Amino acid sequence: MTEVEKLIPHRPPFLFVDEIVSHEGETLVARRTWRAEEDFYKGHYPNAPITPGVLLSEAVFQTGACLMAKLMAGAAGQGGGVPLLSKVSDIRFRLPVYPGDTVIIEVKRKETIGEFHFLTGLMKNPEGKKIMNVEFAVAWKKPEGQVTTA
Structure with missing residues (x-):
């Protein structure tokens, strides 16, 4: 299990953070490589694949979840709470x-x-060029129940 998987409940195919690069105080830096075999590229767009903005955003939000799990001193989803997205602007x-x-x-x-x-949140390429940025808020909540699957 990776450090990211220990911190947040997300799992493939809906895990968009590969590794934590650094964590210092109120800042966390992570890395993600978008793999050509990922299923969503088949439909976005055929013959001209591009990563959907909503998934870029999700990668930032998951990085925020990793930061919050570290700041709240517990693994998200392990009884200590989970970050619930409450605002995006x-x-x-x-x-x-x-x-x-x-x-x-x-x-x-x-x-x-x-x-x-x-x-x-800020996403950039390895050369430092800005890809996207976003302001967002989360509420840290303790799980109130367990979802069961049939």
């Missing part, structure tokens, strides 16, 4: 991401008001 996409591209994701917690944690 000021999202900007600047460069496309293609199959095979590696991205660096940086998330910082700006402030906490009550149970809400306000974060900023």
